[in-house]
Amino acid sequence: LEELDAMITTWAGKHPRVHVLPFAETLTRMRAGEPITLGGREVTRDPQELFQEDQIHVTVKGQALLGIMTLEALQAALPELPRTGFVQDLAAFEGTLLKLEHTLAEESAVLRGFGDLSQKPAEPITPAALEKVARQRLKSIDFKATLERLVAKGSLVVKDGVVQRG
Secondary structure, eight states, X not given: OHXXXXXXXXXXXXXXXXOOOOHHHHHHXXXXXXXXXXTTEEEOOOHHHHBOTTSSSXXXXXXXXXXXXXXXXXXXXXXXXXXXXXXXXXXXXXXXXXXXXXXXXXXXXXXXXXXXXXXXXXXXXXXXXXXXHHHHHOSSOOHHHHHHHHHHHXXXXXXXXXXXXX
């Protein structure tokens, strides 16, 4: 892996518009519980908050730290990049990621529920039947809003009271 990283760094050095971010170093520091610098200040978090049980994949809090680090690196490398729209407050970023994670969990529960019900081709899939199955997967779901999002995305279609694949 170190050899591959060296090859990528060498290649990137020959291409001025390519920027290599220090993810390996940052992840090593995060795993060790060492501080990393974000927004000009040192931030330290318990590694168990930042990594899933496998110690490879980051949690939402780990994603937040890496996201802010990425934004800062982009801003440093690309001064022409607009500064508006970037959330660099760690707590706000974590909150945004948690909301996104829940939204994705809701959509997954509905789509998986649809897949389960699709295995019974004799019965049409009604929104009520789909909601019942989705709630078995995820109790805290805003089913109506989730179904509306999936319809807007074209993932599902509701026609004559029957839910169909989009």
